[in-house]
C-alpha cells in the first residue's frame with residue numbers, strides 16, 4: 001500500500017478483484033468442477049493433510065488476483081512481523097506470539113529483545129512435573145487421597161480452546177488409555193446451574209480446581225472460583241486450598257491475593273491473546289492433568305508443524321494463507337457473511353464454538369488498525385455442528401436458502417471404528433459417505449430438467465430444484481490425534497490472522513468485549529441496594545426498569 005494509513009480497498013489489487021466478481025458470477029461450479037486441471041491446482045497436501053478448495057467459486061485467475069491482494073496488503077511483511085515479536089497488537093502495545101508457545105526448545109523467538117522460548121519451556125517443564133505428581137498420586141489432597149478429578153474454571157479463551165482439545169482427543173485410544181480413572185470438567189458460566197452440574201458426583205477430597213484467567217479479574221471466573229473455594233473449604237477446612245486449588249494466569253500477584261500458593265501458579269504472558277492461549281498453561285495444564293504431558297506435547301508439535309509451514313511456505317501452497325484469502329474473497333467480494341464449520345466427527349463438536357471466538361472476536365472490527373472507519377465488512381459469522389447432525393437440522397437453509405460457504409472437515413481413520421456384520425459399510429464409512437456427498441450436492445444442485453427425467457411431478461419441481469453453485473472446501477485429516485488436533489487449531493488461528501492482515505485491522509484486541517465486562521456493574525449495584533435496603537430502581541429506561549421490578553418482586557434469591 002502506498003501509505004500506512006491507506007485502506008486495502010483503495011489498492012489496484014482490490015479493485016481488480018471487484019471487477020472480477022462479474023466474471024465469476026457468470027460461472028457455475030458445475031462447469032468449474034469439470035475442469036480437472038483447475039481442480040488439481042486447487043488441492044494442497046501438507047504433513048498428512050489434504051486440502052481441496054476446488055469447490056470455491058474461484059478460478060485460477062481468481063487465485064492469482066488474491067495473491068496480488070496479499071502482496072498489496074503486505075502479507076509477507078505482516079506475517080514476519082508477527083513471528084519476530086513486533087507489537088502488531090498496536091492498541092494494547094503487545095507482541096502476538098502464540099506460536100512461541102509450541103516452538104521447539106532450541107527455537108529463538110524474541111519479544112522485546114528477549115528470547116521467550118526458555119520461559120515457555122520453564123512453565124511446560126513445571127506443568128510436566130506437577131501433572132506427573134498429581135497423576136501418580138504422589139501429590140495428595142487434604143485428607144491424603146489422590147486427586148483424580150479436575151475442574152477447570154475459566155471463560156472465553158480460558159475455556160473454549162481447552163474444551164475443544166479435550167473433547168477432540170478424549171476418544172483417541174492413546175488419550176483414552178492415559179485418562180483412565182480420571183475426569184476433566186469445565187466450569188465457565190456464572191449461572192449457578194453450571195456449578196451444580198460440574199460438582200455433581202465429585203468429591204472435594206479427590207478434586208483439584210484449576211482457576212484459569214489471563215487477567216484474574218474476569219467477574220464470572222472469579223465468582224465461580226470463590227464458589228468452588230467455598231465448596232472445598234466447607235468440606236475440608238481453609239488450609240485445603242493449598243492442596244486443592246491451583247491457578248493459570250499472567251497476573252500472579254492477584255493469584256496470591258486470592259489465596260493460591262504462588263508455587264502452584266502457572267504463568268503465561270501478555271503476548272498471548274486469551275483466544276490464542278490454548279497452547280499455554282491455559283490448555284496445557286488441565287489437559288496434561290487428564291492425559292499426561294506426553295500426549296499434550298504431541299498436540300503442541302502438531303500446531304508447531306503448521307506454524308513452520310505458515311511461516312515458510314510460498315503463498316500458493318500455504319494452507320492458512322490460501323484459506324484466509326478465500327475467506328476474504330467470500331466475505332468482501334462475493335458478499336457471503338457467514339461460514340459453516342462442518343466437521344464429520346463427533347469428537348470435533350467443540351471446534352466451531354472455539355473458532356467462533358478465535359474468528360469473531362479477532363476479526364469483528366469496524367475500523368482499520370490505524371483507526372479509519374472501514375467501508376467494507378470484516379469478520380464472518382462462524383457457526384457449525386458435526387455432520388451428520390447438522391444435515392438433519394440447518395442444512396436445508398444451506399442447500400436451498402442462503403448461500404453459506406462451508407468447511408467440510410473429514411477424518412480418514414476413525415478413533416473408534418465399528419463394523420457390524422452384514423452392514424453394507426462400516427459406521428465410519430457411513431458417516432464419511434455424507435462427507436463426500438454433501439459438497440457435491442451443494443456445488444451441483446439439481447436442475448428442473450434432471451427432475452423431469454426422474455419423473456418428479458410438475459408441481460413439485462420448483463420445490464425440489466437445487467440451484468447448486470454453493471461453495472465449500474474440504475479438509476481431510478488422516479486421523480484425529482493430539483497431533484492432528486494441534487494442526488487443525490493452528491490452521492484456523494493463522495487463517496484468521498491472514499484475513500485480519502488483509503483487511504488491515506487489528507485482529508488481536510477486543511474492545512467490544514471489554515465493554516461487556518463493565519456493563520453489568522450498574523445492575524449489580526442496583527440489585528444489591530434493592531435487596532439489602534429496598535432502594536427503588538433508578539437510572540434505567542422503562543423497559544429495563546420493568547424487567548428488573550418483575551425480577552426483584554418475584555424472585556426468591558437469598559437476601560443478603
Ligand SMILES: O=P(O)(O)OC[C@H]1O[C@H](O)[C@H](O)[C@@H](O)[C@@H]1O
Pocket residue numbers: 155156157158212213214215216217218221274275361510513514
Ligand atoms: O482469561 P480471562 O482474563 O479471564 O479472560 C476471559 C475472556 O475475557 C473476555 O471475554 C475477553 O474478550 C476474552 O478474550 C477472554 O478470553
